[in-house]
Amino acid sequence: MDGFRDKLPHMDLMRSEKMTLVQLIIPVESAHRSITYLGELGLLQFRDLNADKSPFQRTFATQVKRCGEMSRKLRFFKDQIDKAGLRCLPRHELEPDTELGDLERQLADHEHEVLEMNSNSEKLRQTYNELLEFKIVLQKASGFLVSSNAHAIGDETELHESTYSNNGFVESSSLLEQEMRPEPFNQSGLRFINGIINKEKLLRFERILFRATRGNMLFNQTPSDEEIIDPSTSEMVEKNVFVVFFSGEQARTKILKICEAFGANCYPVPEDTTKQRQLTREVLSRLSDLEATLHAGTRHRNNALNAVGYSLTKWMTTVRREKAVYDTLNMLSFDVTKKCLVGEGWCPTFAKTQIREVLQRATSDSNSQVGVIFHVMHAVESPPTYFRTNKLTNAFQEIIDAYGVARYQEANPAVYSVVTYPFLFAVMFGDWGHGLCLLLGALYLLARERKLSKQKLGSFMEMLFGGRYVILLMALFSIYCGLIYNEFFSVPFHIFGGSAYKCRDATCSDAYTAGLVKYRDPYPFGVDPSWRGSRSELPYLNSLKMKMSILLGIAQMNLGLILSFFNARFFGSSLDIRYQFIPQMIFLNSLFGYLSLLIIIKWWTGSQADLYHVMIYMFLSPTEELGQNELFWGQRPLQILLLLMAFIAVPWMLFPKPFALRKIHMERFQGRTYDLLGTSEVDIDVEPDSARSHQEEEFNFSEIFVHQLIHSIEFVLGSVSNTASYLRLWALSLAHSELSTVFYEKVLLLAWGYENILVRLIGVLVFAFATAFILLMMETLSAFLHALRLHWVEFMGKFFHGDGYKFVPFSFALISDDDD
Secondary structure, three states: OOHHHHHHOOOOOOOOEEEEEEEEEEHOOOOOOOHHHHHHHHOOOEOOOOOOOOHHHOOHHHHHHHHHHHHHHHHHHHHHHHHHOOOOOOOOOOOOOOOHHHHHHHHHHHHHHHHHHHHHHHHHHHHHHHHHHHHHHHHHHHHHHHHHOOOHHHOOOOOOOOOOOOOOOOOOOOOOHHHHOOOOOOHOOOEEEEEEEEEHHHHHHHHHHHHHHOOOOEEEEEEOOOOOOOOOEEEOOOEEEEEEEEOHHHHHHHHEEEEHHOOOOEEEEOOOOOHHHHHHHHHHHHHHHHHHHHHHHHHHHHHHHHHHHHHHHHHHHHHHHHHHHHHHHHEEEOOOOOOEEEEEEEEEEEHHHHHHHOOOOOOOOHOOOOOEEEOOOOOOOOOEEOOOOOHHHHHHHHHHHHOOOOOOOOOHOOOHHHHHHHHHHHHHHHHHHHHHHHHHHHEEEEEEEOHHOOOOHHHHHHHHHHHHHHHHHHHHHHHHHHHOOEEEEEEOOOOOOOOOOEEOOOOOOOOOOOOOEEOOHHHHHOHHHOOOOOOOOHHHHOOOOOOOOHHHHHHHHHHHHHHHHHHHHOOOOOOHHHHHHHHHHHHHHHHHHHHHHHHHHHHHOOOOOOOOHHHHHHOOHHHHHHHHOOOOOOOHHHHHHHHHHHHHHHHHOOHHHHHHHHHHHHHHOOOOOOOOHOOOOOOOOOHHHHHHHHHHHOOOOOHHHHHHHHHHHHHHHHHHHHHHHHHHHHHHHHHHHHHHHHHHHHHHHHOOOOOOOOHHHHHHHHHHHHHHHHHHHHHHHHHHHHHHHHHHHHHHHHHHOOOOOOOOOOOOHHHHHHHO
């Protein structure tokens, strides 16, 4: 058993790991391998010793630039593979590690090859598109020319600038009568231009032509039967074939310029139908040859991309690691001999042995004659905060870190939040039917944990998956609180036996509203189901949940104060214990701790005393007799004593501590005593961030006094407001219960009262929708955020500073895809 216990990891979550500042002196020949091995270990956070230098002035800036260029090439290959729709799985057989220089040459060769193939493919695609457009123009233009020769002048209509038909066809304007006679074009001087243009530009194109030629043109168009690929965007584009009849060289010049401006491609079409057919055959023949060439080029390009894709993942990992290594080497500085690199960093104390072993292995593998020197340094600044977590505690630690990273070695709220956070959520969400729904969702995430952890999830799904254990605990606690409230989708059940109440006599017709009497011991667990639907249900549940909220709130705030005591004792600050913890405990419990005591006594004795009256007149008339509101003997003198203690605690919090600090400061600089520093707030362990500045800055008594005044006022007022803040537990629990009751009674039961199966089905669907989206989503989010507020403000505000910074070691496991 002892051997098994020794193998368990030492996960002290109460306080962060002890950290050590270390210095490394690494010979240049083994520097790269040493940093690589440290990255694989992932337990050393390097300090930047070249913070005053720009990235371009650092020693290994060239290597970082090379890695950045290789990352760009790898992203280019990945984009090309995705664009081609290829799925390249990495090879499973082991491949020899590639040196960075060899990899750089391989990537350059592959990039040159792919770019050349892309350029050739783009040129071929451009030529193919032009020939395809030419073919379409030849096919459509023959119809234009035949119809123009066959129709008389009377078949044409005059086009006004604002005329546009519904079917998208725009009639042409009339030319002079002598130019429109059905004669051969070459005899009348009438000329034409054929082309093709994007469909969305057609209307504007025609209007510009009409205005530029002052109506002296004949325009005709028809949609092309085929869509054409745009080489720049690789998307299918709809185009229309057009023909423009005009007269004169000046009009031709204008029309060609307008065509160029609109991106319309013009193609020469002969008037002779025989030449048209011959030209069409030539175009079709060239299209067939180009299509075969394009297919062959695409196959060759895909083969080249597949060859890259097999090793792409490994290459990207290699380049990311190399760039991270050189970025870390840039944080190191050369010694005076320029033969060694000097680095400093933080590591957990337990990791020193592992780091030494890794550095020895790096020296051996590098065949270096000189080993790496590793020694511990004295730290003045505050170390980083490092908590070792597992899959369960990591989510709770992230919730705490979202408020602020714990100061080095101060008490960690995440330890207690593992229990208190889901429990306070469940107090507001208590319904074991809804808790079962949450439990099913959490179990689904846990069952697919291995598969989902390897997938790239969306932001919402990633958040749910990261908090799967939080959801699991919230579901379990919700089931527990739901059993206490005796609510299953707002319906009570006799799970733990029969009710303690029964009907008074046989004349009692409605046992849920009147005539109930207690005839046996109370219901063994939770709320008696007979309370549901009774006239006193709401007053009873309101009183129960409100008092329970106050008890839970006072308990959690006392826990926060107790943790502040352990913080002060750990850091050796006796002033905080004597002049902060003790008066705060006295003040809080003299008022609200006493209220909690009265609640428990009232529940225990079944007294009818009015606690509102007791607490109000405790301040207004402390010497007045309590009468019927007296809960126990000696209550009035006890209230007077507690009231005096609360009044004494306020100046106790305010005045002694600033004067004690002033006295310590004066004695320190008069050289009379030094040992008192170990028990004051100016100790290095207590205020590590300001340890150096305490010796240099002038002691400002007024600033310390004002700070203590603000802190005291904040605690006194916060004791009242924080206690009232815990009443949100009662309010949200009541809201959740009433909403659930409304959906059950006014939707499901109402629909079930009809004989129509369709109405019942609609009622079930509406009830399911309301339960899923309102109670299981909106109410869950609401209770989650309110529990978050209670922990961040009411609980952690009593002891948590949250001004530390995270331990971020150099680790290859922490490198993400975004670091490219």
